[in-house]
Amino acid sequence: MAQISFEKLGQDGKARTGVIHTTRGDIRTPAFMPVGTAATVKAMMPESVAATGADILLGNTYHLMLRPTAERIARLGGLHKFMNWDKPILTDSGGFQVMSLADLRKLTERGVTFKSHIDGSKHEITPERSMEIQALLGSDIVMCFDECPALPADRDRIATSMELSMRWAKRSKEAFGDRPGHALFGIQQGGLEQDLRGQSAEALREIGFDGYAVGGLAVGEGQEAMFGCLDYAPDQLPEDKPRYLMGVGKPDDIVGAVKRGIDMMDCVLPSRSGRTGQVFTRAGVLNIKNARHADDPRPLDENCACPACTKYSRAYLHHVFRSQEMISGMLLTWHNLRYFQDIMDGMRQAIAAGTFAAWEQDFHAGRAQGDIEPL
Template sequence: MTLHWSCQCQDGKARAGTLHTAHGDVATPVFMPVGTAGTVKGMTADAVRATGANIVLGNTYHLMLRPGAERVGRLGGLHKMMDWHGPILTDSGGFQVMSLSQLRKLDKDGVTFQSHINGEKFRLTPERSIEIQHLLDADITMCFDECTPFPATHEVAGKSMRLSMDWAARSRAAFVARPGYGLFGIQQGSVFEDLRAESARALTEIGFEGYAIGGLAVGEGQAEMFRTLDFSVPMLPETHPRYLMGVGTPSDLIGAVMRGVDMFDCVIPTRSGRTGRAYTSHGVVNIRNARHAEDTGSLDPECDCPACTRHSLGYLQHLFKAGEMLGPILLTWHNIRYYQRLMARLRQAILDGRLAEEAAALEAGWRKPEETPV
């Protein structure tokens, strides 16, 4: 049986379900830590597992450049290479079509990249993207698409979306179906309802194991993202998993779950951890702030990660001030664990039929005046 998703419970638009893959089941809603180059930065695979995460991401573009997809294949695939026994989702490289616009040439067949590492030229087409993801042994392969930049006119967004739909059909044709593996289509159309609807119809007609909402969290702001999700998510099949790509903050996750999204990824928790920014039950904490220098208390008394149970705020601040690598490691661990705990709380609240109350309680905790973000 190919990769599939089953729904256990619904609370409003929010769903609690299970994603069934070749490398195990995943409870949804789920947040997937980003391991762009075959590693979640600063974390061993055991450490990532200890946070409660059981699915991670890899990236087609970056692994294509280094060490190379064929080499990853010869090393046993991404699961074996990075010691990750659970499911892996791979981004198709489509985001880099947008983010590396100065280093690429786009045409209807694909994209020619100039490597940001050494200037070497690479060609990425829908067929090659799917081939690379197959070599990586991704449980979830993403269609190759063009992530539409923001802002974009209706004309530009429409042209970009239709190119992505052509590439989606080619990605589907190139994908090799295997038990427990699946291909996700990506809805595009920027913030325009008619374009999102056209994209959803095209993807549904092609048929995929899951459906992603792409082209958001690219500068439009939370209010506009939520407005777009309000009409975009219901356009996608209720029987399949829905994945909001590249999102986001804890507040973003809550709002999107309440709008029917099941899957998320984002670099925010890992990148923030490396720079001394921690997400906690009482709000955002900047560990570099001088007020923490002699604080013997815990970063987050509600958290069970090593940063919170074994070390004081004062010690964590010292690590960052001293430039010790343990500081970013501990805060990355904490942030990923916080996100996993957050998703578990949201899932349980859906199962209990009290998601609105749980969301209000979480957001109220972030606003406690004595813990104002710094």
């Protein structure tokens, strides 16, 4: 069984397109990974997620270890079988969720102890335990255990945190061991400090990973600061491995990240927005709960091939949202996920053709024009 490998197929400026080959199928890059927090992409059937064009899903180590537990999932045949998804799965390490969700957490050199946000029970995640949980889940791409400080934070705090994450990265690699067919990604930290990001990248290169993530962004610093960091951070990571920007993002964040050399992203935005009536289209964002849609027989986006657009009117989608019918979240999530995958597909084709700059211009112009005029 071969290790996971990355094949670069084209480059236009810093934007790259390629394929990550895994034992469960190929991941076309740039890739957007829908988030299946609790072993499901909310409001979606797994086959529907695949139909939107997704090659890989993300699962959350923190949520799954608390409920139903990694041990139970392993007994039931692993995460792929458990959630009926036969393509690749990437699991995060649990570090970010511990930071953002857990109560009363305590950080030491060994790891993090915390109280569950579900029932208050006490738990510990160390680099070793994170690797064990992710092995029990059976994910194809495993993330190192790291600490992610919220921004803004002072330089000393960011430096201390980055250095701890690098020591944990080394322990993660040792604990991961030799697992043919599974990959381990290191996570670059260092906030918005170019030299600290450089030190982090150097430490990760020395340890050696199958892929590299840019961590610690999309945590409150704003798009301008994030792009400023992405102007150099991906360049500090190995050229021949996939680069993953964690937790991003909005459509224009995604395009800006790919332009700067990022290959993989994930975000809850398309599914979370779908459940709250926020719809992403080629002409910008619309809110289905607005009264202007109540009598509108037109589709959300006439250029979209998803079921919400090809089979239902804005009037219907407005009605089921206002009536709090389950089909509302299902259809709007399907549409949003399809729109995000269409962006990725458009970028892959444009990079391969060497027309990325023109594609990007059209993308921004389309979104700037705003929604169609009301009837």
